[in-house]
Amino acid sequence: MKLSVLTNLFADISLDEALAKFQKLGIESVEIGCGGYPGKAHCDPEKLLADQAALEEFKATFAKYGIEICALSTHGNAVHPNKEIAAQFDYDFKNAVLLAEKLGIRTVITFSGCPGGSPADTTPNWATCAWPPDFLDVLDYQWNDVIIPYWKKTAAFAKEHGVDRIAFEMHPGFCVYNPETLLRLRAAVGDVIGANFDPSHLIWQGIDPVAAIRVLEGAIYHFHAKDTKIDKYNTAKFGVLDTKHYSDEIHRSWIFRSVGYGNGLDYWRDMISNLRLVGYDGVLSIEHEDSLMTTDEGLCHAVQFLKESIIRDPKPGTMSWA
Helix, strand or coil: CEEEEEHHHHCCCCHHHHHHHHHHHCCCEEEEECCCCCCCCCCCHHHHHHCHHHHHHHHHHHHHHCCEEEEEECCCCCCCCCHHHHHHHHHHHHHHHHHHHHHCCCEEEECCCCCCCCCCCCCCCCCCCCCCCHHHHHHHHHHHHHHHHHHHHHHHHHHHCCCCEEEEECCCCCCCCCHHHHHHHHHHHCCCEEEEECHHHHHCCCCCHHHHHHHCCCCEEEEEECEEEECHHHHHHHCCCCCCCCCCHHHCCEEEECCCCCCCHHHHHHHHHHHHHCCCCCEEEECCCCCCCCHHHHHHHHHHHHHCCCCCCCCCCCCCCC
16 A cells, blocks of 8 residues: 545645655655546646657656556546536546546546436435335436436546446435445446445444455545544534534534544554555555645644554565464
8 A cells, every 4th residue: 555645735836846745745646636626736637648749747746756547536526516616527537538548547537426416306306214104206317317427438438448436435415425325436437436435434424444454355445534523512412414514523523533543553453454455556546625724734743653553564474374
């Protein structure tokens, strides 16, 4: 396994400055935002695809610091009911695929997206229960008329261009938000669909990350190192569904934290060990969304914490004691 970081947390400085910072911290790999919600501060596929010299300069910047690119991120909602919004996210995703082909990268990270509840809707509709029965109609429309057809077509495009791992971040608000929905879409589309496993979005749903890792054996294509702290007092009063702003930390049922500040060392070591048990030996990519810490402090804490937990060497082929 290798330490990585999602670079858009340093969108306010240049790529060169960000990579120099990462190198000093011992980070070996980066996940580059290149469209959608992560933005294009460090990587604009449209420009790089149109200018070979710019592409070569881009690649040389990583070589300068001895840091590799592990994945491209273009989180978005390409099935948004607003056709203009959907088209932009779709365009960004496809450009990310074309750039990944040029860079020899197999993994592009995104969201499954969430359509409206019917063809007449103009905003996404995230259905979370089976009653009243209107919600079952919503889910049938979303999955069978929109999500599955879109991703069948788009996954075929990705595979044509050498991207055989579309890694969905399981995130509430989108149709794929837990292991069950991830596996449902994977079964319908094929094994080009897998997970960007971000435990922080599972923890606040009450999902045990280790149980989720085990059920997703063979389907984990990327891993976000981000933690969540459950506030037991607010949760006891209001439950885990929380729409208060992320800045209202003291009143929320949960908040995102840097790794180790939501759950301890044993919790994370168990998670990392189970990643190895199911055959995942990729990156642990730090995503900083801790509102109690600056980006620099949160990243430094995460790196220090993960260095005590990561399993770096390849899995041993023999057991001398057995």
